[in-house]
Structure formats: structure tokens, C-alpha cells
Amino acid sequence: MKNILILNGSPSGDQGNCAVWIKLIKKHLGSEAVTEVVHLSKGTALAKKKIVLADGVIFVTGTYWDSWGSPLQKFFEDSTDLEGTAALMGKPAAVFVLMHSVGGKGILSRLQGVLSTLGFLIPPMCGMVYSLVSDVALKSKNSHAKDFWQKEDISLILKNFLKACDLEIQWAVWPVDKKNPQRRWLK
Numbered sequence: 317m318k319n320i321l322i323l324n325g326s327p328s329g330d331q332g333n334c335a336v337w338i339k340l341i342k343k344h345l346g347s348e349a350v351t352e353v354v355h356l357s358k359g360t361a362l363a364k365k366k367i368v369l370a371d372g373v374i375f376v377t378g379t380y381w382d383s384w385g386s387p388l389q390k391f392f393e394d395s396t397d398l399e400g401t402a403a404l405m406g407k408p409a410a411v412f413v414l415m416h417s418v419g420g421k422g423i424l425s426r427l428q429g430v431l432s433t434l435g436f437l438i439p440p441m442c443g444m445v446y447s448l449v450s451d452v453a454l455k456s457k458n459s460h461a462k463d464f465w466q467k468e469d470i471s472l473i474l475k476n477f478l479k480a481c482d483l484e485i486q487w488a489v490w491p492v493d494k495k496n497p498q499r500r501w502l503k
């Protein structure tokens with residue numbers, strides 16, 4: 317049984333839309349995995365601790381002025397020292413982005429880029445954006461519906477994600493400057 321960590325990057329924590337989405341994810345995972353949810357709005361220390369033992373990590377965030385949630389950004393800033401370590405290397409990541417209408421796909425792509433650079437494994441078809449616009453549009457029957465990301469896609473994304481959690485690959489790690497990344501370089 318895999319240990320899956322779900323990180324909520326929303327500033328609204330367990331009260332927001334991302335928290336509702338996380339309930340859907342947990343429903344789809346059912347008994348296929350042991351899940352633990354950390355709302356990053358409450359702080360990043362717990363997530364940093366839990367990520368070490370997780371077999372895979374699911375990131376959930378809304379779109380806020382074209383960016384992911386500030387708690388998720390804080391997590392990246394606080395977790396810079398984990399880059400290329402066993403805590404992250406080759407660990408599969410799935411990404412779910414919510415939005416009202418625009419900006420989410422850019423966030424999904426950039427987020428997957430950041431996660432890959434940190435050392436996470438991004439399996440194929442392991443991320444999606446779901447919008448209020450789609451939620452409204454999908455209420456009416458439409459021949460274009462298949463081309464919209466929809467709630468049901470959670471299931472196939474999780475299938476790919478769990479398959480990737482079974483991979484065992486000895487990845488090479490590029491050298492990372494472990495000195496204080498905050499130190500001044502401008503004289």
C-alpha cells in the first residue's frame with residue numbers, strides 16, 4: 317500500500333475549493349492508498365517532514381492572479397534544501413489546478429517544471445486544470461465535452477500516478493550548492 321501525501325496550496329486551507337477537490341481525490345483513491353492531507357496555509361514544516369516518507373505527492377492549488385497559492389510558494393521557498401535529495405528524487409507528482417476561467421494551464425506547466433527541477437518525477441497525463449467555466453459548461457450536453465478536462469479525469473490521472481509510484485529507478489543527481497541559497501551575491 318502506497319503512502320500518498322496531498323498538499324493543499326490554497327490560502328483558504330480546509331475551507332476552500334481545493335479542499336473540496338481533495339475530497340474527490342480521496343474518494344477516487346479509495347482503499348488503493350494511504351493518504352495524508354497537509355493544508356500548507358497552516359505552515360510548511362509538517363509537509364517537509366511528511367514528504368520524506370511519502371511514495372508520491374499530489375499537489376492541489378487554485379489560481380490566484382495567474383499564480384499558484386502563496387502557501388505553496390512558501391513551501392517551495394522553505395524546501396529548497398530538499399532539491400535533489402532522497403526526499404524528492406524520482407518521487408511521482410500529480411498536479412491539480414483549479415481556477416474560475418483563465419491562467420490555470422500556465423500554472424500547471426510551470427508547476428510541473430518546478431517540481432521536475434526539484435527532483436520529482438512527472439508521469440505522463442498526471443496533471444489537469446478544472447475551472448468554474450468548465451463546471452458550468454459541462455452541465456449541458458455538448459459534442460465537445462470530451463476535449464474538456466472534467467472531474468472524471470481524476471481517476472485516470474491517479475492511475476498513472478500510482479503506476480509511477482511502483483517505479484524503482486536509481487536517478488543521477490546533479491550537484492547542488494548546499495550553502496545558504498539566500499546569501500548575497502551582489503557586491
Ligand SMILES: Cc1cc2nc3c(=O)[nH]c(=O)nc-3n(C[C@H](O)[C@H](O)[C@H](O)COP(=O)(O)O)c2cc1C
Pocket residue numbers: 326327328329331332333334335377378379380381382383414415416417418419420
Ligand atoms: C485572490 C484570488 C485571485 C484569483 N485569481 C484568479 C485568476 O487569476 N484566474 C482564475 O481563473 N481564477 C482566479 N481565482 C479563482 C480561484 O482560482 C478559484 O476559485 C479556486 O477554486 C480557488 O480555490 P480555493 O478556494 O481553495 O482557494 C482567484 C481567486 C482569488 C481568491
